[in-house]
Amino acid sequence: MQLLPEKIARIDQGEISFKGKRIDNIKESEYNKMRGKELSMIFQEPMTALNPVFTIGNQLIEKIILHLKLSKKDARERAIELLNQVGIPRAAEVIDNYPHQLSGGMRQRVMIALAISCQPDLLIADEPTTALDVTVQAQILELLKKIRKENDMSIIFISHDLAVISELCDRVAVMYAGNIIETGLTNEIFQFPKHPYTQALIRSIPKLDERTEKLEVIEGSVPSLVNMPKQGCRFANRCPSVMDICKTGDISLKQIDAEHKVACHLYDAN
Incomplete structure (x- = not known):
């Protein structure tokens, strides 16, 4: 998103x-035309992502008018329609509320309304259900699936919640210490994990x-993020299957199936 x-x-x-x-090499002015319209994002904490000194309506309407x-009249009608779409009751009243007047689940729905207001081609959702209780979390996931369709x-x-990932995603990329260490179809990753870290993650889920x-x-x-290993696999010091080459050798993704890749020397023979 080039926000940092x-x-x-x-x-x-x-x-x-x-x-x-x-x-990644285009001008900022070109990116501004794409950001929010073709590319959009739901942030992890809506209370800090929404501006506390502007009403919900101001923040929605500004983006709709821009893109x-x-x-202004049509943009307000579109904003109310969006709030209704994400399941906010009394949308015509809530649009004039400030973020602090809404619950966490309502604020997250407003964030989703903001993100989809211009019908983007790609939505990046960063832990959108982390701060929500289980009931609201299920509602938000159903909403995302509905909007996607x-x-x-x-x-x-983006999430650390494996249950949510298994429910929502078609493909998975597993990351460890900033690197993608395994990627593939969701069912394959959960049923036949290959990387020792992915295997350990799935074993740690209570049944x-x-x-x-x-x-x-x-x-x-x-x-430590400021003291990452300069070479080899970053999981080597915790891996039960570690070999000497893991600490020094190149560690890149290897194709082990049509849709399955893993960064691990256990599969060098493949």
């Missing part, structure tokens, strides 16, 4: 392509139909 300043967030390698066009070029939209869903005295844990700690 370059001194703390930059691309050192590779490139980003969207709809067949490279976008859809509607009159209605708007023919793609969603990148309702199994009695156990002790939950599975992953021993050790994640490397």
